Amino acid sequence: MKKLLLLDVDCGVDDAVAIMIALASPSVEVLGITCCYGNSLLENTSRNTLRVLHVCNKLKIPVYSGASAAILGGPLLDEFYYGKDGLGDVPDPQAPGLDLLQKEHAVLAILRIANERPGQVSLVATGPLTNLALAVKMDPSLPKKLKNVFIMGGNIESRGNTTVCGEFNFESDPEAAYIVLNEYTCPVYIASWEFICSCPLSWEFYHEWINQNTEKAKFMKKIYAHSIAKCEHESHFITCDSYAMAAAIDENFVTEVTPVGVTVELRGSLTRGMMVVDWSDKLKKENKVFIMRKCDLMKLETLLMAALK
Template sequence: MKKKLILDVDTGVDDAQGIMVALADPGVEVLGITCSHGNTPLENVLKNTLRVLKACNRLDIPVYRGCKLPILADKLNAGDYHGKDGLGEVPDPDAPGLDLLQKKKAAQAMIDIVNENPGEVTLVAVAPLTNLAVAVQLAPNFPSKLKALYIMGGNIESRGNTTSCGEFNFVADPEAAHIVLNRYTCPTYIASWEFTCRNSLPWDFCNKLLAQKTEKAAFMKRISKLSMTKAQSQEYQKETTEGNGFNSCDTYAVAVAINDSLITKSEQVAVTVELQGKYTRGMMVLDYMELLKKTHKAVIIHKIDLEKFKQMLINSLM
């Protein structure tokens, strides 16, 4: 039986790579892709997602329009890294139109898909968690029907990439992250910012990956040129990846959702999100002292089998 996934994305370059990894795996069935504000405004996310599906010849995958704004926070995007359009500022004049979108909205689509496949669907959330927060408000029993939830977001050592100690996806909608971490009690796995930094991809591998003589590799090379140039800057390397290479954040969460045997080191701990702090709003809190008295613990990923991960990336562009 194939592993059934819903991907919740804010399609920038790493989301694109994650989508391509999922679509290339013969053991995976992507039941739908839900789109959120995040790396770029929602309209761009929708267009970008369809462009990725076109590059993979998979426009049969249903795509759903989600939330264009966070619950309470100010709107945020990452255009300086992913490009103003979210996909490297290399427009496609023949890009698919938004008429291909499903009429149903993202949160309702999540609920309906899971109701049709109770206990079988893994939800992979690599965007601000707004759509997930809306879904649990609409259907409080929704999380109990999931097989598992994989999140790219949050941080484990207060190391920020958007604020002093806040990771982008959580800072972009702290209230949504708080709702999800406190109300989703299904098996939950978190690929934090620091984890992705410490498992970044060596540049020689990135060159090998993008040198494959395929249309998919050519597409990925075009859309990732801007972000890779940014990632190679001395300032960015010092602040984010400790000089190790390229950090394709969201792809890690997708990969371990497909195959959790990739995880070689992890720990289980209760988590929540700080909402009030002047400097710490949006920061993920790890409750090692168990003061929160939460029975639900998240799996915090620390290390993965990087060679297996690399092979998944290579396969995605073949």
């Protein structure tokens, strides 16, 4: 039996890598991809998803456009780490048009797919959690119908990569992250910012990976050029969303997890959007999440290499 995955992305370069990992895995069937704003405007993240599927010859996988802003509204976080379009600002005259998007809204698609295959679908979220939050508000029974959820986002040591204490995906929509962490009662696995930073890849691996002589690798090299120029001084290479995807695909990838109650700070002047980890169980939460602590990097490297073959 193949693992059934539903992907929710804000398709920037890191999401593109994660999507390609899933598409290349023989043990996985991707039922659909839902899109939200985040790494760029919704129009761009939706188009980027279609571009990735086009490169992988997988345009039959349905793509759904969803939330264009946070639950409380407001502008996008002005990061554009992966370029203004989210995919390195590389011109692509062959890019598929938005007419290939499904007419159904992403939130409705999440609910329908979960209802069609109760207890079978793993939801992998690699962007702001707005679509997931709206879905559970429309149908509070949704978490009972999902097999599990894998999230790239949040932080466990208050180390921010966007604000002082905020990780990008959670900081983009703190209310959505709060809703998801408090209302999704199915097993939830979190690849936090600090976990990923503690399990980096080498630049030697990056160059071996990106210089494979394939069309997928050439595509990846082009879209990564913008952001790699910013981080070449770093001692290691990380591709954040791949960790959550690897965990969803291979149950042996994560070698240590900590079950713990979590929530999200909504009001702090310096801590808004920070994931609060209740290490001492003062909140007495019944639905604990599983925070990833250690992983098998060789398995990740194998998945990444296969993604660009």
